Amino acid sequence: MFSWTPSRSRRGRTATAKEILWQAILLVAIACLVGGAIWNASRSLSQQGVASGFGFLAHTAGFDISQSLIPFRAVSTYGRAFLVGLLNTVGVTVIAIPLATVLGFIIGISRRSPNWLLSRVAAAYVEVFRNTPLLLQLLFWYNAVLAALPAKALESLHFGNLIYLNRRGLALPRPVFQDFGAAWLVVAAAVASLVCLTMHFSKIRRAKTGRSFPVFSANLLIIFGLPLAFYVTVILVTGRSPMQFDMPVMGRFSVDGGLQLLPEFVALLIGLVFYTASSIAEVVRSGLAAVPKGQYEAARAVHLPPGKIMRKVILPQAIRVIIPPLTNQYLNLLKNSSLAVAIGYPDLVQIFAGTVLNQTGQAVEIVFMTMAIYLAISLLTASGMNLYNHRITTVEN
Template sequence: MRHRHPTVKGALSFSNPTVRAWLFQIIAVVTLVAIAIYLIHNTITNLNNRGITSGFAFLDRSAGFGIVQHLIDYQQGDTYGRVFLVGLLNTLLVSALCIVFASILGFFLGLARLSDNWLLRKLSTIYIETFRNIPPLLQIFFWYFAVLRNLPGPRQAVNAFDLLFLSNRGLYIPAPQLGEGLLAFLAAIIVAIAVSIGLYRYNTLRQIKTGQLRRTWPASLALIIGLPLLAHALFGAALHWDVPELRGFNFRGGMALIPELAALTLALSVYTSAFIAEIIRAGIQAVPYGQHEAARSLGLPNPVTLRQVIIPQALRVIIPPLTSQYLNIVKNSSLAAAIGYPDMVSLFAGTVLNQTGQAIETIAITMSVYLIISLTISLLMNLYNRRIALVER
């Protein structure tokens, strides 16, 4: 019996699934390329008709406006490129503060939700169900207009030991300035941390061999405090402090944390901590209850069980949704434009865009920055998640 071989004509027929798949892909790619070419041509035509020159040369032009808060030196005559750096640093600042505060607050709220104490459990539930169901923009308005803007003026500011001053102009705190003993101070801290890690590892190996556990934290604490103090005594101060003083109608010197930063940090930290608390609770409850019983049968105290047994296993469930909350913090920080906090959106996609008319360039730069920040956070969290993941052997 003779076997028929498929002909070239049959192989290239539209009834062949492979041919159809390739044909549809080619059509999709051609369509996307055509749409992109049309959009680019239409954009260039509109820019030419309005006399707008495209490009990034505007970054070298003088901005001509002031910025209330800047982590680097900035003057009104600086360039738009400098404005970009100021906005970027302000965005990173508020994002980092919110991530830290929301993580700490959310962790303890998540534990409180599982507490045996009825009052603590109910209070944490009320907190979570209240703040996670109110839009973050409304929470920002509440902290800014209802709380912080109603604080007393600079002359009646809340004074803490003549070092901290809280008023409706913001929180004024001493500003650090580098001293001659900075390098020695940093070297002392690095040596103290390295020795502390070595002591901890030595104690762990000793516990495995002998079964005896010795506390290393007193020695580590003494090293971390004592060595920097010794460096300070031998090489001079690592930092000098510029203390704020009331002069006229406002404070001079020190570092000012403006109300917009405080309102944004409070609102986003409180809002996101409610979601993180539920993630923590779900992660702990995802650990099989047999792990609790096994730890209890070994006589481990509840804090040790939570720290050494439950949390390490719960992290494998917690990290992926926690990454999404960190990304939400970065993206929600763009709501700062509603109260005038000088972040990337307010400065670059707002003021700079209005002054230069370079809409495509400013929006593209702003979108790229948020994309890079989000991808970096995702990369770091995924690397940590991969490190703690269970590996089957």
């Protein structure tokens, strides 16, 4: 008896058509739900007489911000206040991530140290800071440590005439680029380009000859040597310094000049660095433990010193295990920075989702913008780390 069955390609096309149909139905359902929620929210706001839309961003803010990376006054707009909060959040995050990474790697490697005292101290650090809520740590640094500093400027803790620390904050030398700001940007771009070229050259050389290239030493020479060469060249040619420093000066009632950092910023930075470093240390320890013991033994057999074993043999293999959970710690640091509102640091949440929301009452737009910013920064960070992880991962055939 003759029977007909569809070919495999036709069955595949039928299955694909069904999948596309179900996905289209799901997208339409999601769009209807989101559209309905937006329509209901708009109708409820209009019935209550609450304005909607993003026109409020052009209105005058009417309040001051204690610390901002860009000029801000009471006559500035809510949009500029949003930008100030965003820059303050990004600024503390960008500073905290490398500090927490360096400290975390030091603590994590110390936990694997054969020195009993060093490994126990590192373990105690991890257990104390990782198992204590970050909010309590921020309150401790702000209310217990910084509040105990001298209140008078003349009694400030100081390191020479460069750094002053008191209850009002931290004063540091502030670089002033004068008329050479654009030239310094060109130098920075040249340094970044040369570093990338050096890494690319090292990769090609290793693939072709199997020989390594001193990337670390070469990059250090580029990072410090090129700006120094530019600095000396400008002085020799123009007779002027392309960069000067605005030094903090001890006044009668306060420390004037320099770069003034609020105590809230200092407490937030210390809290984020110490707390995140404890989690990074555990990530590093687990990554080192994932390297087979035979690698240690083989490196010792060829009489490599312990430092070179760690740099050349163990860390390059462990880093492939470390990067994925390390990305999570970076994202947690960014999101944990929103706890700055507890100690009064003017970050995005404190300024925009706090003061601006209270003044305008436009909760939907403000909360949506705040969440979108955190989501965008998190996705960019994760994408960069995933790209780096993809480049260092060994592809096994």
